[in-house]
Amino acid sequence: VRAAQIYGNGLTGRETEMTMSEATTEPDLEALWKPIKIGSVEIANRVMVPAHLTGYGAHLGFGDRDISYLEKRAAGGAGLVLTGGAAIGTEGSRGLTAIWPPEAVSAYRRLAEVIHRYDTKVFVQLLHNGQHDTGIDDIDHWGPVLSASDVPSPVYGKVPKAMEADDIRRTVEAYGRAAENARDAGLDGLELSGGHGYLICQFLSPLTNRRDDEYGGSLENRCRFPIEILTEIRRRCGTDFPVGIRLSFDEFLGDVGITPELAEENLAVLHGTGLLDYVNISAINYHTIARLVPPMTSGIDTGHFVPYAARAKRVVGDAIPVVVASAIRDVAEAAQIVSEGKADLVGMVRAHIADPAIAAKARSGRTGQIRRCVAANQGCIRSLVTGNMLTCTVNPEVGREGTLGAAMEKSATTERSILVVGGGPAGMKVAEVAAKRGHRVLLAERTDELGGKLRPASELPNRASWLYLIEDLEGSLRRHGVETRTGIDVDTEFVRNLDPDVTIVATGSHFEKSGYSISLPTRDGIPGLGTTDVRDPLETLGSLESVGRSVLIVDEVGDHLPAGLALMLSAAGHHVEIVTTQLFGGTGMTQTNDFAFVIPELEKAGVPTHSQSLVGVIAGNDVTVQSIWGRGRPKSITAETVILNMPRRSDDSLYRQLADDGVAVERIGDCLAPRNVDDAIFEGASCGSRL
């Protein structure tokens, strides 16, 4: 019995349609392909890649990896790509690339030259973090954080220095110099980051602008800082260099922040200056940032900021174009937004990370071949917030366009027969890439379906978009002629009889079930496990009908599984508690924006979490839970079922037997070492590109 059959999995009717990876009829996308002018520049179509951070340059650097990354999106048919946020100076530059040093101009010039090989324009977004900074660029550049007022940031908690007249003058000039650099580099235009709680937004918002001088108090005064910046940019760059601004139309904090009504007034004042060539409508500030890049668990469907763009259109009319970006990944939806006049261009970040050729595929009638973003925020958001570079769960070429990407596209010199054992993400990906490169591939899977652990994981509440990854790979396997056989338990004899040139083993992993905790390494496992009903998360999903009424989920990992199971089971009437050795339940979810949606749901469901705790002993339905620090009195919990979410162990016995027999064999994914689906996809692609 499948979890979704009993509890539902959050799929709406619309999402069910979207899970059909190969549409039978092509949507009407004509509205997307009409050119549009931004100021003096013509944009070839309405598909845009908005500014987003990549982390590719070391310490403010902007270089070849960024250029290759953006080139791929230009080659993929986007009409406009933005790079940035680019810092205007050392102040407020944490995590950004730099456009202020004169030497940066040559890198941006290379970018412009590369992008202009395609029918694509390139703008830069200028950004100053303001309060969301540490004030420390490097050990030679230490200083206070700057903002409109001394309101601390929810990110770093630093109390800023409220900018004084010379701070404002210096910053305005820095914006002007950065704009000059952008124009001199041959970029086609620029965008000011005036939303998302960054410096300009800090001046526009009553939440962060508590000033009583000419930069605060009234609406006109709060708009003075961006108007001075725009005026300085025009003074230096003239009127035929397109300049736009991104604005948050709602900070989701009620009257203390920017409301849609106030945003309309802000926009009317800024637009009234005649200094803007376009406006890019977004929402949120750093208190509500999880809604900017909503994970699948958010339940937020796409286009949640589109109504704000429609309001902005009513403010500016047809005088300047309105852009909207809003978790939109469906080209049909993008076309509808444009054709209904809600926005003039549609920004799609994650959709372009997942598939850089989304526009080209859509335009050539191949919407069913678009690789869809799964909205797990693992390769993108998690990578960046953990200090790594932008990657993508479903697209291993991201950031590796010149290396892995190029290798994946290169045809094999000799056609070989490849047996792939295991139809999870790693096995599917290696089969896809090998077949694409010209090999004959047989993919053998033990169960009846492809997808590995992702398939049951997609049945947890609001996790259904994992199915996109499986379905898109299945479609690609079909298109590339991979022979897929399910229900086959491959053993050494099977391999000997088939005698392929190479065997790739991707047999995955299983959950550790001893209950061993790294927080109590002196113990082999949980005493008394055999006295009660103990399962791992996937066993639980496969046999929900027999789960006891009281459930204890023991978590050593900190991922989404315990929370997802807890929500599912408590919704079905089970009493669920979670015990975790971690500082708090679901620590990993803080890196993917899931926490902002899942933790409140757990609270609403009344699921208690015993953090920094582990199971002492199990005696039938009696479970003792104790602090990992060994202090305090153990608690006694009743649990008819105990679910262990423990680290996994590789299923590598077939690989070892084949290797011992001298067969040409490789192992990838969890079979090599249990990790994330991101690692499995990367390893599949990497292995496939070497065959």
Ligand code: SF4
């Ligand atoms: S990493 Fe995931 S959420 Fe981010 S773009 Fe790729 S598929 Fe989408």
